[in-house]
Amino acid sequence: MRALRRLATRHAGPFERLYLVCDRLALALAPLLVKAGLERLERPAAVLESWTKGALFDCNMCGRCVLAATGMTCPMNCPKGLRNGPCGGVRANGNCEIEAALRCVWLEAWEGAGRMRHGGRIGELQAPLDHRLKGSSAWLRRMVERARLGSAPP
Amino acid sequence: MSVHRIEFGDSYPPLPGHVSGGRLERVLRSGRFAVTAELNPPDSADPEEIYQRALVLSEVCDAINATDASGANCHMSSLGICALLKAAGYSAVMQISCRDRNRIAIQGDVLGAAALGVHNVLCLTGDGVEAGDQPGAKPVFDLDSITLLDTIRAMRDEGRFLSGRVIESPPRLFLGAAANPFAPPFDWRPRRLAKKIAAGAQFVQTQYCFDVARLRAFMSEIRDGGLHKACFILVGVGPLASARAARWMRSNVPGVHIPDSVIQRLEGAADQRQEGKRLCVELIQEISEIEGVRGVHVMAYRQEELVNDIIRDSGVLKNRAPRAQGAEPTPGAEII
Numbered sequence: 001m002r003a004l005r006r007l008a009t010r011h012a013g014p015f016e017r018l019y020l021v022c023d024r025l026a027l028a029l030a031p032l033l034v035k036a037g038l039e040r041l042e043r044p045a046a047v048l049e050s051w052t053k054g055a056l057f058d059c060n061m062c063g064r065c066v067l068a069a070t071g072m073t074c075p076m077n078c079p080k081g082l083r084n085g086p087c088g089g090v091r092a093n094g095n096c097e098i099e100a101a102l103r104c105v106w107l108e109a110w111e112g113a114g115r116m117r118h119g120g121r122i123g124e125l126q127a128p129l130d131h132r133l134k135g136s137s138a139w140l141r142r143m144v145e146r147a148r149l150g151s152a153p154p
Numbered sequence: 155m156s157v158h159r160i161e162f163g164d165s166y167p168p169l170p171g172h173v174s175g176g177r178l179e180r181v182l183r184s185g186r187f188a189v190t191a192e193l194n195p196p197d198s199a200d201p202e203e204i205y206q207r208a209l210v211l212s213e214v215c216d217a218i219n220a221t222d223a224s225g226a227n228c229h230m231s232s233l234g235i236c237a238l239l240k241a242a243g244y245s246a247v248m249q250i251s252c253r254d255r256n257r258i259a260i261q262g263d264v265l266g267a268a269a270l271g272v273h274n275v276l277c278l279t280g281d282g283v284e285a286g287d288q289p290g291a292k293p294v295f296d297l298d299s300i301t302l303l304d305t306i307r308a309m310r311d312e313g314r315f316l317s318g319r320v321i322e323s324p325p326r327l328f329l330g331a332a333a334n335p336f337a338p339p340f341d342w343r344p345r346r347l348a349k350k351i352a353a354g355a356q357f358v359q360t361q362y363c364f365d366v367a368r369l370r371a372f373m374s375e376i377r378d379g380g381l382h383k384a385c386f387i388l389v390g391v392g393p394l395a396s397a398r399a400a401r402w403m404r405s406n407v408p409g410v411h412i413p414d415s416v417i418q419r420l421e422g423a424a425d426q427r428q429e430g431k432r433l434c435v436e437l438i439q440e441i442s443e444i445e446g447v448r449g450v451h452v453m454a455y456r457q458e459e460l461v462n463d464i465i466r467d468s469g470v471l472k473n474r475a476p477r478a479q480g481a482e483p484t485p486g487a488e489i490i
């Protein structure tokens with residue numbers, strides 16, 4: 001899995017474009033789908049999301065996806081679950097303070113962000129995670145939230 | 155402009171533009187070079203331990219840091235230490251790590267600390283539990299250093315909890331963050347500090363500096379971004395007891411980087427402890443000359459008795475008269 005995750009980070013540029021296309025499509029269709037009862041699809045959507053994003057990003061299904069703002073690297077793979085950047089413990093060789101064999105997730109994120117058009121989003125402040133969302137579909141949530149907002153920009 | 159005397163104790167009437175009534179904020183905003191030091195927390199329930207340890211630090215320090223189980227080792231709590239420091243009239247910096255408590259516990263502690271008269275809080279992510287004496291503990295990390303800063307800033311400035319619930323009497327706290335210019339990715343460290351400042355950091359205490367060249371590179375980027383004007387930067391320093399201790403620290407304390415040249419210098423010395431102390435004095439002198447550095451934070455683990463000499467020998471306090479518990483402030487200690 002880690003090999004694929006590296007791939008996603010190394011090709012953060014193309015992955016970002018793919019992600020943005022999907023995101024836009026989903027948001028555009030959101031009002032229609034929600035009207036058709038999309039919210040009932042929580043289970044299958046979560047399974048689908050966990051398979052695809054699990055394979056590509058080692059996604060942890062935190063329920064509030066930040067990939068596009070973290071160099072297409074899932075920050076939940078940081079042993080401390082940090083979502084706002086690296087801690088001060090990163091070893092001189094760039095490995096994690098806790099898991100000595102793991103490259104710091106945020107070093108990868110930083111490199112990924114450098115390859116992205118909107119890489120600067122890595123500076124955005126991420127709010128504390130709502131732990132009730134664990135395991136649920138972030139895609140679905142984003143669409144439902146958008147549909148509720150109507151046509152207002154996110 | 156009126157003259158304000160900096161006195162013992164740590165509570166002053168609020169000044170315009172100040173968020174706390176604390177000594178540390180007054181010293182920094184008045185343009186003085188500030189000195190803070192870390193108190194080695196006891197494995198004891200005896201308050202006398204705190205009084206003894208604070209006494210050796212107090213003569214040269216503007217505030218004393220109460221660590222929060224640093225290195226994930228269990229000791230007296232930072233809130234407990236702060237309460238004792240306040241009772242003895244010292245100025246305290248309460249360290250809060252996100253490792254052991256969730257957002258509910260932390261926000262409660264922040265109110266408790268402010269009610270006890272604590273004026274300064276240092277927001278940390280915290281070392282992993284694996285580093286400490288109880289590696290089987292459950293790591294919490296509900297918040298991180300940045301969301302912690304943002305949470306306390308909102309408690310203070312907007313008078314509300316993270317949930318939005320109103321706080322009747324908001325805590326008046328001077329907010330601090332840590333920075334580690336010596337850990338990769340180096341080119342990101344200044345931006346990380348910018349993020350902390352945006353989240354509410356007003357002062358910064360860095361990890362130990364043993365590599366002045368790296369610090370200079372960091373500070374030059376900090377100045378390019380104007381960050382040195384947006385927060386007060388205190389650089390971490392400390393005496394190394396021996397080459398062996400330095401090697402141990404390098405491989406066992408997360409985030410500490412000690413260049414080989416430093417270890418060689420200690421190894422070559424007849425009296426390694428003396429050499430470590432001399433090195434610390436030299437480092438402080440060099441560091442204090444760097445534009446944008448507003449103070450030093452001394453971490454003299456188990457060598458607290460050296461802090462007094464180190465600060466005096468470095469000359470950074472210039473015309474500020476050293477203080478002693480219970481003594482009268484001298485006229486030279488007046489600041490504007």
Ligand code: SF4
Nearest residue numbers: 078086087096097104
């Ligand atoms: S070193 Fe990197 S991956 Fe490890 S805990 Fe710190 S931020 Fe997370």
